[in-house]
Amino acid sequence: xxxxxxxxxxxxxxxxxxxxxxxxxxxxxxxxxxxxxxxxxxxxxxxxxxxxxxxxxxxxxxxxxxxxxxxxxxxxxxxxxxxxxxxxxxxxxxxxxxxxxxxxxxxxxxxxxxxxxxxxxxxxxxxxxxxxxxxxxxxxxxxxxxxxxxxxxxxxxxxxxxxxxxxxxxxxxxxxxxxxxxxxxxxxxxxxxxxxxxxxxxxxxxxxxxxxxxxxxxxxxxxxxxxxxxxxxxxxxxxxxxxxxxxxxxxxxxxxxxxxxxxxxxxxxxxxxxxxxxxxxxxxxxxxxxxxxxxxxxxxxxxxxxxxxxxxxxxxxxxxxxxxxxxxxxxxxxxxxxxxxxxxxxxxxxxxxxxxxxxxxxxxxxxxxxxxxxxxxxxxxxxxxxxxxxxxxxxxxxxxxxxxxxxxxxxxxxxxxxxxxxxxxxxxxxxxxxxxxxxxxxxxxxxxxxxxxxxxxxxxxxxxxxxxxxxxxxxxxxxxxxxxxxxxxxxxxxxxxxxxxxxxxxxxxxxxxxxxxxxxxxxxxxxxxxxxxxxxxxxxxxxxxxxxxxxxxxxxxxxxxxxxxxxxxxxxxxxxxxxxxxxxxxxxxxxxxxxxxxxxxxxxxxxxxxxxxxxxxxxxxxxxxxxxxxxxxxxxxxxxxxxxxxxxxxxxxxxxxxxxxxxxxxxxxxxxxxxxxxxxxx
Amino acid sequence: xxxxxxxxxxxxxxxxxxxxxxxxxxxxxxxxxxxxxxxxxxxxxxxxxxxxxxxxxxxxxxxxxxxxxxxxxxxxxxxxxxxxxxxxxxxxxxxxxx
Numbered sequence: 207x208x209x210x211x212x213x214x215x216x217x218x219x220x221x222x223x224x225x226x227x228x229x230x231x232x233x234x235x236x237x238x239x240x241x242x243x244x245x246x247x248x249x250x251x252x253x254x255x256x257x258x259x260x261x262x263x264x265x266x267x268x269x270x271x272x273x274x275x276x277x278x279x280x281x282x283x284x285x286x287x288x289x290x291x292x293x294x295x296x297x298x299x300x301x302x303x304x305x306x307x308x309x310x311x312x313x314x315x316x317x318x319x320x321x322x323x324x325x326x327x328x329x330x331x332x333x334x335x336x337x338x339x340x341x342x343x344x345x346x347x348x349x350x351x352x353x354x355x356x357x358x359x360x361x362x363x364x365x366x367x368x369x370x371x372x373x374x375x376x377x378x379x380x381x382x383x384x385x386x387x388x389x390x391x392x393x394x395x396x397x398x399x400x401x402x403x404x405x406x407x408x409x410x411x412x413x414x415x416x417x418x419x420x421x422x423x424x425x426x427x428x429x430x431x432x433x434x435x436x437x438x439x440x441x442x443x444x445x446x447x448x449x450x451x452x453x454x455x456x457x458x459x460x461x462x463x464x465x466x467x468x469x470x471x472x473x474x475x476x477x478x479x480x481x482x483x484x485x486x487x488x489x490x491x492x493x494x495x496x497x498x499x500x501x502x503x504x505x506x507x508x509x510x511x512x513x514x515x516x517x518x519x520x521x522x523x524x525x526x527x528x529x530x531x532x533x534x535x536x537x538x539x540x541x542x543x544x545x546x547x548x549x550x551x552x553x554x555x556x557x558x559x560x561x562x563x564x565x566x567x568x569x570x571x572x573x574x575x576x577x578x579x580x581x582x583x584x585x586x587x588x589x590x591x592x593x594x595x596x597x598x599x600x601x602x603x604x605x606x607x608x609x610x611x612x613x614x615x616x617x618x619x620x621x622x623x624x625x626x627x628x629x630x631x632x633x634x635x636x637x638x639x640x641x642x643x644x645x646x647x648x649x650x651x652x653x654x655x656x657x658x659x660x661x662x663x664x665x666x667x668x669x670x671x672x673x674x675x676x677x678x679x680x681x682x683x684x685x686x687x688x689x690x691x692x693x694x695x696x697x698x699x700x701x702x703x704x705x706x707x708x709x710x711x712x713x714x715x716x717x718x719x720x721x722x723x724x725x726x727x728x729x730x731x732x733x734x735x736x737x738x739x740x741x742x743x744x745x746x747x748x749x750x751x752x753x754x755x756x757x758x759x760x761x762x763x764x765x766x767x768x769x770x771x772x773x774x775x776x777x778x779x780x781x782x783x784x785x786x787x788x789x790x791x792x793x794x795x796x797x798x799x800x801x802x803x804x805x806x807x808x809x810x811x812x813x814x815x816x817x818x819x820x821x822x823x824x825x826x827x828x829x830x831x832x833x834x835x836x837x838x839x840x841x842x843x844x845x846x847x848x849x850x851x852x853x854x855x856x857x858x859x860x861x862x863x864x865x866x867x868x869x870x871x872x873x874x875x876x877x878x879x880x881x882x883x884x885x886x887x888x
Numbered sequence: 889x890x891x892x893x894x895x896x897x898x899x900x901x902x903x904x905x906x907x908x909x910x911x912x913x914x915x916x917x918x919x920x921x922x923x924x925x926x927x928x929x930x931x932x933x934x935x936x937x938x939x940x941x942x943x944x945x946x947x948x949x950x951x952x953x954x955x956x957x958x959x960x961x962x963x964x965x966x967x968x969x970x971x972x973x974x975x976x977x978x979x980x981x982x983x984x985x986x
């Protein structure tokens with residue numbers, strides 16, 4: 207057929223971007239509270255895509271995927287197809303988890319450009335031959351999470367046109383393997399996240415990669431001293447060495463020469479003010495992340511020289527008010543994260559006036575109160591404001607009542623009470639509102655009924671009763687709702703079930719709910735599953751999430767119906783589970799159910815086995831994928847300890863927990879730490 | 889239907905399929921052919937010849953055009969594809985931006 211290639215490489219990358227978005231969540235650090243939030247947002251936002259008829263090409267590719275074994279038997283190879291078509295078939299097979307080593311053989315010499323097998327099960331050295339047979343066509347390879355070893359990398363060195371190489375979480379790659387890639391001078395992007403065997407010595411292989419624009423060595427704990435080998439990489443624009451926990455001030459010296467850097471991620475390392483001083487010459491820097499480093503206000507002098515900065519993350523540093531006046535010079539700042547610092551109202555004065563472009567401000571757990579908020583009144587572009595765990599009360603809200611652009615506001619664990627919520631009534635752009643605080647009651651909700659654009663409402667610990675649920679009907683666009691204060695009974699659920707736009711609902715800890723409630727909402731779940739499961743092909747383009755977070759309080763009154771429902775729902779979504787990008791959270795599998803075997807095929811599963819007991823621990827869940835995740839009860843205790851620790855220490859342990867347990871997402875977790883301070887009312 | 893509201897698609901073997909303009913426009917390639925200033929002949933006569941698409945495949949493609957219009961209107965039925973046609977159909981679909 208003519209040379210009209212409909213799918214250019216650019217399109218493919220976009221699709222990959224969608225896929226990769228999820229593996230990227232791995233590396234996300236920060237407190238679990240944030241992770242949890244972003245997860246639920248993601249889960250529901252994805253489904254907002256506009257429905258259009260599938261293209262004929264998509265239908266055909268879907269068809270081939272269904273009968274792939276027959277095609278492979280009949281033709282043996284796809285090399286007679288134009289490259290862009292075989293590429294799409296390949297992507298489809300990967301996306302649907304249908305690709306096996308046998309099928310892969312059919313793609314020998316197909317001149318594929320992209321091999322994106324990140325987090326794909328079973329990938330090992332024996333796959334490398336076919337991958338490398340794509341030869342000079344091959345431009346990008348992602349083998350994250352695979353068992354590929356140094357010798358696998360050796361085979362790859364013949365693909366000299368490679369531009370992007372991603373080997374995140376490959377435990378079997380070491381310094382020796384890196385030697386093989388030193389000749390791939392066309393590489394522009396290289397990623398070896400969490401490769402603990404890589405050392406400074408191995409990094410000498412990077413010296414020849416002169417075209418490198420992006421280098422990602424996140425969580426590589428042995429690279430101290432190795433950054434010196436990056437000195438010649440003048441084109442480098444993005445360097446990610448966060449959570450390496452081994453980078454020190456002296457490592458910053460070679461970084462100071464990388465003057466084309468636009469993005470620099472340094473969080474969770476041993477960098478102090480002295481190290482930050484090396485960075486003041488990086489005038490092109492747009493993003494700087496020093497979260498969790500021991501820097502004080504003294505480093506702000508160096509940072510204030512970085513006039514292009516638009517994203518600055520100083521979360522969990524050792525900032526105090528001293529030096530904070532330097533913020534006023536950073537006039538291009540759009541995102542500023544100052545959470546968990548020892549700063550007070552005095553620091554906020556410096557944000558007044560100068561930072562007019564600010565769109566996102568995080569003051570989580572800072573020592574700020576009502577008077578401080580007066581300095582935010584002029585930040586008219588502010589879209590996100592995080593005030594969780596501050597001393598802000600109802601009186602302070604009047605200062606932010608004029609921030610008409612505000613889309614997301616977090617007032618959880620603040621002193622804000624019902625009377626203050628009236629001041630929010632003018633914030634009609636609000637889409638997300640977190641009011642997870644015990645003193646919020648039904649009365650507070652009445653003041654919010656004008657904010658009809660609300661899509662996410664978190665009333666986790668608020669004392670909402672059945673009466674309050676009457677006001678929820680004003681939120682016609684609500685997609686996620688959490689009411690876990692214990693005051694909801696079946697009567698309240700009756701109101702909730704009318705919120706047809708809802709795709710995420712958390713009613714944990716409402717001990718008075720019965721089977722009847724479950725019956726009512728089961729329709730909703732079916733509905734939201736329906737749209738994922740039975741959407742016409744190609745259904746694997748729908749990046750959805752099946753959330754089976756359960757109402758798992760051991761004191762709930764669910765009888766046999768509840769259990770049957772769970773079984774039924776598991777069955778219902780089973781065909782869908784083969785599709786990647788579905789996070790499945792089996793939160794609180796009940797004892798009686800967990801005696802049966804659950805078979806799951808999905809790359810991302812988090813089991814939160816709150817109800818597993820010692821008797822049923824073995825073979826409860828069979829996992830077909832290394833990223834599926836189940837733990838015997840013994841290990842679960844360890845896991846839960848981590849979460850407990852996480853909540854108490856406000857995220858410091860999270861990265862460790864994520865790393866050890868390969869948790870991709872911390873979903874709907876509760877009952878630990880802070881949230882446990884006050885028991886739900888019964 | 890008036891003649892100017894229809895398009896004639898001609899297969900490799902010379903079979904002619906007369907379909908509505910709306911249906912034909914589902915294909916980005918045909919749309920370009922019928923609207924771009926460069927393709928005078930196609931615009932003038934409302935005819936497009938596909939010397940590389942067989943009759944069986946072209947028929948299937950026409951069926952798809954009408955199916956997708958129905959689908960867009962909310963009638964979400966399944967579009968059946970015979971396994972033996974899939975590869976050839978796929979290449980044609982690729983060519984037609986469909």
